[in-house]
Amino acid sequence: MxxxxxxxxxxxxxxxxxxxxxxxxxxxxxxxxxxxxxxxxxxxxxxxxxxxxxxxxxxxxxxxxxxxxxxxxxxxxxxxxxxxxxxxxxxxDGSAGAVLVRRVLRAGPRYGHGDRLAGQVFAVRVPYEVRAEVVADALARIVAAQGGRVDISHDGPVTLRPAPAPEDPAPLGLDAARWALLHPAPHDRPRITADHLVQRESNPVFRVRYAHARTRAVRRNASDLGFGPWSDPGPHDADTDVDTDVDTDVVADAEARVGGTEFGLQVPSEAHDLLALLADYPRILATAVTDAPQPVTPGLDAGAPSRLARHLLALADATLVLLPVVLPRGEEKPSAAHRARLALAEAAGAVLAGGLSLLGIDAPDHL
CATH class of the missing domain: 3.30.1360.70 (Arginyl tRNA synthetase N-terminal domain)
Incomplete structure (x- = not known):
């Protein structure tokens, strides 16, 4: 819920x-x-x-x-x-988590998308400055995910002017550069440093992309062990693997075979924060449009990409807490608990991929 x-x-x-x-x-x-x-x-x-x-x-x-x-x-x-x-x-109750996970898996990276802004067009006027361009592009992606459209141009009075980048971020590469420009709040001056390229958990953008890659890795490892997130563990799972990015009758049938309450109760207590973050994701996307008076673009909140980046970082951290208990250990056999945790990990991976896409950042399967 x-x-x-x-x-x-x-x-x-x-x-x-x-x-x-x-x-x-x-x-x-x-x-x-x-x-x-x-x-x-x-x-x-x-x-x-x-x-x-x-x-x-x-x-x-x-x-x-x-x-x-x-x-x-x-x-x-x-x-x-x-x-x-x-x-x-x-x-x-326990079934609420199961319902949420099934909803995320059915939608895949498009979870949180909708048409509540269908037909609405927002005009954004930006200066010739890299950060303003990137923030406007991210806003356009988020609004498009809700059925609306952002018209970006350089004509007329400027309506979107975040604190400019102190130097050219291009040497960081596309993904690190966009994160460096979008993660800070619009009024904060971004840091354009090599820290964004470090492959360690101290680097926020690495942590988010790494968490997504790890969710894909545990899915591959589970398949090697002969079980998936939906059906009973057994050798047949590897042959009937369900791609959760695709909405098919197979997914619907698999959902029907998962006991809602049982599935929910098998989700470990450590996953509470993760479930809350998944549930709150659609609201984060909706904050791009506001009724409050804005000193910049009327109707749009320039802080939405920054809030999305911070939400993805919190989601990544919660996902990394879950992942060590997803797969069986030692001689342990795959159980309903493992299938539930695997489904939750896949749901987290789908949202991380979808959120990174809205920021214009790649979500690799291997990292």
């Missing part, structure tokens, strides 16, 4: 409470759902009770108590706890 879907679940709970006469308030247009802050518990938290307390004429804790029973009865929600002045902390 993604934060967007969970937000709808929260609004549905409010609507049911209003219809039952337990709350007298207008149902808001949106509910903020995010990972819990300090003192919070569970997978996600929402301040909807605090938001509705004044218009409902009731204390926040009372509103939270009313909503808790409706949320606890919602599909995919395993538990609800109230903390602080009235925050609702939501714990998702």
């Amino acid at each position: 993604t934060p967007v879907e969970l937000s709808r679940t929260v609004l549905c709970a409010v609507r049911r409470a209003v219809e039952a006469g337990e709350l007298s308030v207008a149902v808001p247009a949106r509910a903020v759902v995010a990972p819990p802050g300090p003192g919070g518990r569970g997978d996600y938290a929402t301040n909807i009770a605090l938001q509705l307390a004044r218009p409902a004429g009731q204390p926040p804790l009372r509103v939270a108590e009313v909503l808790r029973s409706y949320l606890a009865a919602s599909d995919g929600v395993a538990g609800v706890e109230i903390t602080g002045p009235g925050f609702l902390n939501l714990r998702l």
Whole structure:
């Protein structure tokens, strides 16, 4: 369950409470759902009770108590706890992770893409400067992934002017140069140094590309061991390997053969952060377009490529934590747990590949 879907679940709970006469308030247009802050518990938290307390004429804790029973009865929600002045902390059931992983694998690198910006065109005017050009190009890619289009030109008043590169990044090569220009926030001056070429975990762009390459490696290794992420382990898996980048009836059939709850429960506790990052990825892409007033391009947020790069880095780090437990060790036989971890690793690899593509950076299978 993604934060967007969970937000709808929260609004549905409010609507049911209003219809039952337990709350007298207008149902808001949106509910903020995010990972819990300090003192919070569970997978996600929402301040909807605090938001509705004044218009409902009731204390926040009372509103939270009313909503808790409706949320606890919602599909995919395993538990609800109230903390602080009235925050609702939501714990998702085991099947939610399985549903999310299946959704990512079905979409492949296009996970998070959609058509919510279909027909919208955003005009961007940039100076003749390499960083401005690269940021505008990344914005165009992200907006295109949501069905919109960015018209980039050098005519007219400049609307996108990030801090310029201090020197020509071309000697770094295409991938390292684009990361060097996109990873810092637009107002920060980028570093054009050879550090971006170091093949070590201290280099963020290497870490992201390495994490993707490792997900492909564990898939190859699992195939050599005779099992895949979907079907029961056995010699037949190597012959019926499913390419998760392609949406086929084979994938649908394989999904049907995976027990949703069992699959979800087999995901290790170390994967919690990884699942949260996968769920939040569509929201990160959506931040490219904003209703807030912008000092640069109206309607577009020049910081979106930087946020995407940072999200991919967090995703890569969470993926690297998972990978050591994906494959069987020693005489251990492949189990449902290994298949679940392999599916999760493949989902992470698909999102890393898709995100790097939106930044204009290659995602190699071997590194």
